[in-house]
Amino acid sequence: MPTQLNFMLSTCQLIASMPSLADRYVQFVSDSKAAVSWVNGEDFGNLNLVELIYDVRLHLFNLKGLSIAFRPRGSNSVTDSLAKPGSSQVGDGLSRGMFKLAACLHCFFCFFLFWVVFKVSCFCLLCVFVLFCPGFLFLCWVWVHFCFCIIHLFGCCCGFLPFQ
Template identity: 45%
Template structure:
C-alpha cells in the first residue's frame, strides 16, 4: 500500500486519483475514504470517458467532495482529501482558478468545501496515494461504475 500515512484519530482520509491511458484517452477516477487501511468507509471507481490527466484528477477531487456532502453521517467530521496532483490541489486551495477550462469545477469544489467546513484538500506523493492510483487505473477500464459505502 505504499507509504500510506494514517490521519490523526479524529480525522478521516479520502485518497483520490485520476488515471488516463496515454496523453488523452480512456480515463478513470477512484477514491477511498478511510479511518485506517482496515476500516474503509467508502470507495468509488468510475470510468469518465476520454479525458486528459488534470481533468481526471480534478474530477476525482470533485467526486470525493460530492460524496462527503451527500452523507449526513459525515457532517461535522474532519476529512482530508489527498490527491497526488500538485496543480489540482494548488488551484483548489488558492485564489487562482488555474486553467480557465476548469474554473467551474474549481468553483464548485470550493463551494462544497465551504459547506463542509472541516474538509481540506492536500497534496500527497504518489507513493502515499498508491492504492488510489492503482484503483484509478482499474477504473479507466471499467464498463460499470462502482460506489460502496460502509458507514455502519
C-alpha cells in the same frame, strides 16, 4: 487534470450527502499539486476548468471540516499499489481501443444507413428535381452527412481523430 478535479468534486458531493460525515473533519489527499493548489485558492487554474474548480471550492467552503491536501506520488505505498493496476497502460489502452471500435462501428452504421437512404432517394430523384419539393433538401442533407461519415471513418481508423 479534469479527472482529478472530477474526483474531488464527486468526493465532496458524497461527503455532503452523508449527514454523519458533514460535521466531521475529513481530509482527502491528491498527488496532483496543481489541482490541489487550484481548489485551495493558492493558485489560479486552467480557464477551461474554472467552473469545476469553483464547484469544488464551494463544497470546501460549505463543509467546514473538509480539506484537500497534496501528497507526492510514492508517499503512500499502499494507495499507490492499489492505484497502479487501475491506471495502467493496459487498462487505458483497452478502454481507448473499445472507444475507437465503437466510433468505427458508428461510422459503418452511418455508411450503411446512407446507402439505404440513397437507394430510396435515387428512386424518387426525378420527382424531386421536377417538383423541387423538400425531398431535395433531404437528399442534400444525406450527401453532406455521408461525406462527414466518410471523413470520420477514415480519421477514426487511421488514428487522426483527437478523441482516441
